[in-house]
Amino acid sequence: MIAFIGNQISEKHMNKRIKWGIILTIGIGLSGLGIYQFTPHENEELTAADALPRENKSKTLKVNAQVITPHLLTDEILVTGRLVPDEEVNLSFETSGKITDIFFTEGSSVKRGELLAKVNDRQLQAQLKRLEAQIPLAEDRVFRQNALLQRDAVSKEAYEQVKTELATLNADIENIKASIDMTELRAPFDGIIGLRQVSVGAYASPTTVVAKLTKVSPLKVEFAVPERYAREIKKGMNLDFRVEGRLNAYPAQVYATESSLDMETHSLNIRAIYPNRNGELLPGRYADIQLKQKEIADAIAIPSEAIVPEMGKNKVFVYRNGVAEPTDVVVGIRTESEIQIVQGLAIGDTILTSGTLQLRKGMPVEIQALN
Known part of the structure; x- marks a missing residue:
C-alpha cells in the first residue's frame, strides 16, 4: 500500500515536470517570434523591385523613325474609271x-x-x-x-x-x-x-436589233474626280492609266469635261482619249487612272501615319535627346502615302513614324528602325 502511494506521488511529480517543460518551450518560442518581428531584416519584394532595370520604372517605347530629306513630290489624283468605245450602236x-x-x-x-x-x-x-x-x-x-x-x-x-x-x-x-x-x-x-x-x-422591224457595232480605235477613258479638283482638270491634260493584267501604263489625254457637277456624287465626269491603234485594249475594262497635277522640288514630305490630329491641329513627334517632343505642323498637298509639310519641320529633323498614339511629351523612346 505504501509502495502504491509512493508510485502515485512519483507519477504526479513527473507530470508536473512535463507540463512546466511544455510551458517553458512555448514561452521561449513566443519570445523568439516577438524578437524576430521587431528585428530589422531584408524585404525580398523591395529587394526584387530595386533589382529591376531603371527603364522599367520610366518605360521606354521602341519606335520607328525617319530623317527628313528634301525630295521631289508629285501632286497627283488617283481615281478609278472605265474604258468605253469611241462609238457604239445597236444595228x-x-x-x-x-x-x-x-x-x-x-x-x-x-x-x-x-x-x-x-x-x-x-x-x-x-x-x-x-x-x-x-x-x-x-x-x-x-x-x-x-x-x-x-x-x-x-x-x-x-x-x-x-x-x-x-x-x-x-x-x-x-x-x-x-x-x-x-x-x-x-x-x-x-x-x-x-x-x-x-x-x-x-x-x-425598226425595233429589231440585228447586231452591235463597236468602234474600238480610239477608246475613251471615262472617270470622275471629286468636286475639289473640278477646276484643276483642263482640256489637253495628260494622264496615265493601267488595266489589270498589264504591267505597262497607257497614256491618254483629256478632251472633254461635263458642264456641271453630278448632284448625287458631287463629282465631275471627265473623258480622255487613248488611240488604241492596234486594238490591244477592249472597251468595258476598269482602269486605274493617275492624273499628275504639279511637281514640287525639294519638298518636305512625311508618311501620313506620322501625323497626329489633335484639337483641330496636326502635330508630329520629333526625336530629341532620346525623348519624343511634339511639334505643330502645317500641311500642304497630300499624295497616296505622303503629306507635304509647309511649316513646323526642317531638313534633318528625325520624326517618329510608329507608336504615335502612345507617345507623350518627354517620353523616352528607343529607335529600332531608321529610314
Whole structure:
C-alpha cells in the first residue's frame, strides 16, 4: 500500500515536470517570434523591385523613325474609271420586212458604208422599174412641147405642165430609191461587229436589233474626280492609266469635261482619249487612272501615319535627346502615302513614324528602325 502511494506521488511529480517543460518551450518560442518581428531584416519584394532595370520604372517605347530629306513630290489624283468605245450602236433596219440576206461575219471588222444585211424589196424594185419606164416618154413630151413653144404653136402653160409631170416622175423615182435604201443595213462607221441576233427569213422591224457595232480605235477613258479638283482638270491634260493584267501604263489625254457637277456624287465626269491603234485594249475594262497635277522640288514630305490630329491641329513627334517632343505642323498637298509639310519641320529633323498614339511629351523612346 505504501509502495502504491509512493508510485502515485512519483507519477504526479513527473507530470508536473512535463507540463512546466511544455510551458517553458512555448514561452521561449513566443519570445523568439516577438524578437524576430521587431528585428530589422531584408524585404525580398523591395529587394526584387530595386533589382529591376531603371527603364522599367520610366518605360521606354521602341519606335520607328525617319530623317527628313528634301525630295521631289508629285501632286497627283488617283481615281478609278472605265474604258468605253469611241462609238457604239445597236444595228437595226429603218423599215419592216423579211430578212433576205446577211452579209457580215460575227466578230469581224467592217468599213463604213459596207452592206451588212437586207430585207425583201421586190415590190419596191417593181415600182421603181415602172416609174423609170415612164421617163423616156415624159422627156419626149417635154422636148416636143418645147419645140412647139418656140414656134408659138402651144401655150407656155402646156409646156410647163409636161415639164412638171417629168419633175414629179423623177421625184417619185427618188422616193422609191430612198425606200429601197431603207431595206439595206449598212455600217455607219468603221468598227467590229458583234454577235448577230437574227437569222435569214426572220421578220425585222425598226425595233429589231440585228447586231452591235463597236468602234474600238480610239477608246475613251471615262472617270470622275471629286468636286475639289473640278477646276484643276483642263482640256489637253495628260494622264496615265493601267488595266489589270498589264504591267505597262497607257497614256491618254483629256478632251472633254461635263458642264456641271453630278448632284448625287458631287463629282465631275471627265473623258480622255487613248488611240488604241492596234486594238490591244477592249472597251468595258476598269482602269486605274493617275492624273499628275504639279511637281514640287525639294519638298518636305512625311508618311501620313506620322501625323497626329489633335484639337483641330496636326502635330508630329520629333526625336530629341532620346525623348519624343511634339511639334505643330502645317500641311500642304497630300499624295497616296505622303503629306507635304509647309511649316513646323526642317531638313534633318528625325520624326517618329510608329507608336504615335502612345507617345507623350518627354517620353523616352528607343529607335529600332531608321529610314
